Amino acid sequence: MTETPEPRDAAPPTPPGPGATLADKIEYLRRATAEDPSKPPSYEQMAAEMNIQAGERVISTPYTWQLSTGKKDNPTLRHLSIIASHFDVDPSYFVNRDPEALRAAWGNVGGDDVTPLRQLLNLLAEYFGVDAAYFFDDEVASRIDEELKFLDAISSGEIRTIALRSAGLSSQALAQINAQIDAARRREGLDGGDT
Amino acid sequence: MAIHRRRQRQQAGQAASLTDLLVRAEATLDQLPPLPDPFTADAYAQAIGALRGRPILLLPLGESNADLPCGQWFALEDCDLVCYDAHASPLLQEQIKLHELSHLLCGHRGVIDEAMLRRVLPNLSAGLIQRKLRRRPVVMGRTSYNSGDEQEAEMLATLIAERAAAEPPRADQFLLNLTDLRTAHRQGSNS
Numbered sequence A: 001m002t003e004t005p006e007p008r009d010a011a012p013p014t015p016p017g018p019g020a021t022l023a024d025k026i027e028y029l030r031r032a033t034a035e036d037p038s039k040p041p042s043y044e045q046m047a048a049e050m051n052i053q054a055g056e057r058v059i060s061t062p063y064t065w066q067l068s069t070g071k072k073d074n075p076t077l078r079h080l081s082i083i084a085s086h087f088d089v090d091p092s093y094f095v096n097r098d099p100e101a102l103r104a105a106w107g108n109v110g111g112d113d114v115t116p117l118r119q120l121l122n123l124l125a126e127y128f129g130v131d132a133a134y135f136f137d138d139e140v141a142s143r144i145d146e147e148l149k150f151l152d153a154i155s156s157g158e159i160r161t162i163a164l165r166s167a168g169l170s171s172q173a174l175a176q177i178n179a180q181i182d183a184a185r186r187r188e189g190l191d192g193g194d195t
Numbered sequence B: 001m002a003i004h005r006r007r008q009r010q011q012a013g014q015a016a017s018l019t020d021l022l023v024r025a026e027a028t029l030d031q032l033p034p035l036p037d038p039f040t041a042d043a044y045a046q047a048i049g050a051l052r053g054r055p056i057l058l059l060p061l062g063e064s065n066a067d068l069p070c071g072q073w074f075a076l077e078d079c080d081l082v083c084y085d086a087h088a089s090p091l092l093q094e095q096i097k098l099h100e101l102s103h104l105l106c107g108h109r110g111v112i113d114e115a116m117l118r119r120v121l122p123n124l125s126a127g128l129i130q131r132k133l134r135r136r137p138v139v140m141g142r143t144s145y146n147s148g149d150e151q152e153a154e155m156l157a158t159l160i161a162e163r164a165a166a167e168p169p170r171a172d173q174f175l176l177n178l179t180d181l182r183t184a185h186r187q188g189s190n191s
Helices: A022-032 A043-054 A061-069 A099-107 A114-128 A138-155 A171-191 B002-030 B041-052 B090-105 B114-120 B126-133 B137-141 B147-164 B178-190
Strands: A159-165 B056-061 B071-076 B080-085
Touching: A022 A061, A022 A114, A022 A138, A043 A061, A043 A114, A099 A114, A138 A159, A138 A171, A138 B114, A138 B126, A159 B090, A159 B114, A159 B147, A171 B056, A171 B071, A171 B080, B002 B147, B002 B178, B041 B056, B041 B090, B056 B090, B071 B090, B080 B090, B090 B147, B114 B126, B147 B178
Parallel strands: B056 B080
Antiparallel strands: A159 B071, B071 B080
């Protein structure tokens, strides 16, 4: 059989599910897209990489922290939490926004907030490696959640090998396979792996 | 002329490798316990699982891929997952199950590579897939999709169906025609 990596330290990150806030989704992606989910990148690393990606300074560490935690007020960070001039909106602008608000603003072509919102969501999406619709479209988000779970099972060695005779897998098929992987993980946990 | 001769050699080579596969599949099957009677792919999967000491789960997927033979084998930590198209005809479902079981019986190692993951995970970026695969460097170094394995599995599946059936399997359900192959094999050894 395929050589597998060391056993995982913890259960894989759980997707926040439909209707989750921007903060919950960012926090999930921060772990789920990390090489090792138990070692997510720091907010400082995230901000630095997004700025490199954008080719200019567009986001600060404190603001990345705000977006990820949904917290607007942190005494130690407040004086630093300046959203970069690039986005040109109030620091609390994106924090804690729900998918409906994001979707409305995303589709609001010509509206004042469209450009900074699109820029921010595109920046985050590119950083994490998913489509920007992840942040406001439940159907896209649930498909991507299944893909991330499957990729995690590959990465952790829970899927040892695959023979695939199909062009791809539907969202439903992927969810069914992920459910079997979850069941196998629970069995391993119960048996202590002695089967 | 040289090109023509080379093409003839290639065709002969392919035919020879198929008959080799048939001979090898017959040897593999001869070493296995007798087929369950009455034969179903489900009963056979259970028997193979018991033999290997790893249960085989058969999972009907809610796919709808018309007439294409769609099936998947996933080796999980404590079991093997064989998936088939729930919307395929019963005959095609049996064929899909036998094909995926044959991968196990042939001792195939399967494939996990970036190209395959990008087909299964079209909404994740290449960079993300590469980052997550870093924990499995052995996988990254593996050669990609192995069509030889597919042909070997299809050969064994066809042979199992032939031995299991009172009548030869319907040729249109399988990609290989064993009768034609045996005829070609005989002609090849006579000349």
